[in-house]
Amino acid sequence: MSRIPRGPAPTGLYLVTPDEADTARLLARVAPLLREGPAWLQYRNKTAGDTLRWEQAVALQPLCEAAGVPLIVNDDVGLAEGIGAAGVHLGEDDGDIAAARDLLGPDAIVGASCYDDIGRARRAVAAGASYVAFGAFFPTATKATTRRATTRLLHDAKPLGVPLVAIGGITPENAKPILDAGADLVAVVGGVFDAPDPVAAVRAYLFRFESPTRSS
Known part of the structure; x- marks a missing residue:
């Protein structure tokens, strides 16, 4: 059975960092967005080596703590454990959900990419996943996917x-339509970080979660 961290189930914007080589610039881009109240921040940098990933994750952790936004590390259970992050997000080739749960503990957020596969989602939850992610719902430039x-x-x-x-x-x-179908969170990279005004973009996403009509 999945062990979900204590507290109410999260809803809203799941902000995911872009590939940014400059740590100071990454922090400058992320900090004002954390103040807008995303549910979670995922540190993801597919172009960085181990040293830069550690540097950036370490730098993001206190920013997230100060804003009260859990930091989730993409793909790397060891990095998540090493910096004391709130959790980890794993794709199908990034490690075992049950092993991540055992390492990070019962209160960690352990997420699983499930793509278009409900069977994978069921197996992930049975192994201890806190949440499951589906996509892509629309064409995206962030990741090559069929x-x-x-x-x-x-x-x-x-x-x-x-x-x-x-x-x-x-x-x-x-x-x-995605929120109406039952999505609790939407994960976004380019829709925020490539926007002319990222703060305004975050606010526009969050507005979609306002009840009772899902901002129709």
């Missing part, structure tokens, strides 16, 4: 009893 998720997956995954994350080309303009 897998396309549908809103039906979100309906089918609701009985799993964990937060559902939608990712892939989601904008404030196209998010409503």
